[in-house]
Amino acid sequence: xxxxxxxxxxxxxxxxxxxxxxxxxxxxxxxxxxxxxxxxxxxxxxxxxxxxxxxxxxxxxxxxxxxxxxxxxxxxxxxxxxxxxxxxxxxxxxxxxxxxxxxxxxxxxxxxxxxxxxxxxxxxxxxxxxxxxxxxx
Amino acid sequence: xxxxxxxxxxxxxxxxxxxxxxxxxxxxxxxxxxxxxxxxxxxxxxxxxxxxxxxxxxxxx
Numbered sequence: 001x002x003x004x005x006x007x008x009x010x011x012x013x014x015x016x017x018x019x020x021x022x023x024x025x026x027x028x029x030x031x032x033x034x035x036x037x038x039x040x041x042x043x044x045x046x047x048x049x050x051x052x053x054x055x056x057x058x059x060x061x062x063x064x065x066x067x068x069x070x071x072x073x074x075x076x077x078x079x080x081x082x083x084x085x086x087x088x089x090x091x092x093x094x095x096x097x098x099x100x101x102x103x104x105x106x107x108x109x110x111x112x113x114x115x116x117x118x119x120x121x122x123x124x125x126x127x128x129x130x131x132x133x134x135x136x137x
Numbered sequence: 138x139x140x141x142x143x144x145x146x147x148x149x150x151x152x153x154x155x156x157x158x159x160x161x162x163x164x165x166x167x168x169x170x171x172x173x174x175x176x177x178x179x180x181x182x183x184x185x186x187x188x189x190x191x192x193x194x195x196x197x198x
Binding site for chain 2: 039047050053057058116120123126137
C-alpha cells in the first residue's frame with residue numbers, strides 16, 4: 001500500500017457556549033478558558049478600565065424605552081450595550097448605581113464610555129467564539 | 138467611587154486608546170501585526186479627533 005500523505009488535521013474545537021457565556025460575564029474570561037491569558041488580560045483591562053472610567057465620570061445607564069424609532073434605537077441599543085459588560089453592569093446595578101441623565105460633557109462621555117465598554121466586550125466575545133470553533137488560532 | 142473630570146480631548150484620547158488596543162488584539166494574527174494595527178488605529182482616531190475639532194472651531198465662526 002503506497003504511503004499517502006495525510007491531510008493536516010483541523011485545530012481541535014470545543015463547545016463555544018461556555019466560552020461565549022464566560023466572555024460575556026467576565027470580560028476576557030473566555031480567552032482565559034481557551035488558554036490565551038495575554039489576549040484575555042489585555043481585553044479585560046480595556047473593558048474594565050473603560051467601564052470604571054464611565055462610572056467615575058458619572059455616566060448614566062440606559063433603560064429600554066420605546067416610542068418613536070429614534071428613541072427605541074437609542075434607548076434599547078444603549079441598554080444592550082450596557083448589558084454587554086456582563087458582571088460589571090450587573091454588579092453596579094445591584095450595588096445601587098443609579099445616575100440620572102444630566103447635562104454636561106463629562107456625564108455625556110461617561111454614558112458613552114459605559115456603552116462602549118460593553119461593545120468592546122462584544123468584540124472580545126466574537127474573538128473568543130472564533131477561537132473556540134477553530135476559525136482562528 | 139471618586140468623581141473624575143476630564144476635558145473633551147482627554148476623554149477622547151482615552152476612548153481611542155482602549156478601542157485601538159481591543160481592535161489590535163482581536164484583528165491580527167501575529168503580535169507585530171497587532172502592535173502595528175493598534176498604533177495605526179490610534180493614529181487615525183487622534184487625527185480624526187484633531188481634524189473634527191478644527192472643523193468645528195472654524196465652522197463655529
